[in-house]
Amino acid sequence: MIIRALDDLGRVVIPKEMRRILAINAGDEIAISLVDGKVVFEKYTSVCFICNSEHDVQLHNKAHLCGDCRDRLAPPMVYSFPIKTVTQRIVKTIKITQYFLELALQPSPEVFYQI
Numbered sequence: 689m690i691i692r693a694l695d696d697l698g699r700v701v702i703p704k705e706m707r708r709i710l711a712i713n714a715g716d717e718i719a720i721s722l723v724d725g726k727v728v729f730e731k732y733t734s735v736c737f738i739c740n741s742e743h744d745v746q747l748h749n750k751a752h753l754c755g756d757c758r759d760r761l762a763p764p765m766v767y768s769f770p771i772k773t774v775t776q777r778i779v780k781t782i783k784i785t786q787y788f789l790e791l792a793l794q795p796s797p798e799v800f801y802q803i
């Protein structure tokens with residue numbers, strides 16, 4: 689047992705050896721709870737909101753999600769077309785649209801004969 693004094697603000701230092709054993713590092717979150725009249729400090733590990741996994745959990749849109757669930761919710765956008773190909777497709781689409789517009793705007797012989 690290690691005895692430590694609280695400071696004026698109620699803080700106490702967790703002994704370095706205990707932090708090492710529990711792999712607690714500066715910046716880690718510590719869960720503090722009251723159990724049977726005792727204050728319990730535990731290393732807080734986030735679990736995935738969806739599958740309860742503790743692996744690669746990160747805050748994603750206000751919810752803790754593991755890597756797999758993040759990928760399932762928002763698969764990475766992969767653009768496989770080079771810019772040149774995309775531009776060629778756009779130009780081709782415009783040409784086809786122009787072709788059909790010209791066809792539609794031409795007076796058809798049937799309309800001519802109906803008059």
Ligand SMILES: [Zn+2]
Pocket residue numbers: 736737738739740741753754755756757758
């Ligand atoms: Zn998950």
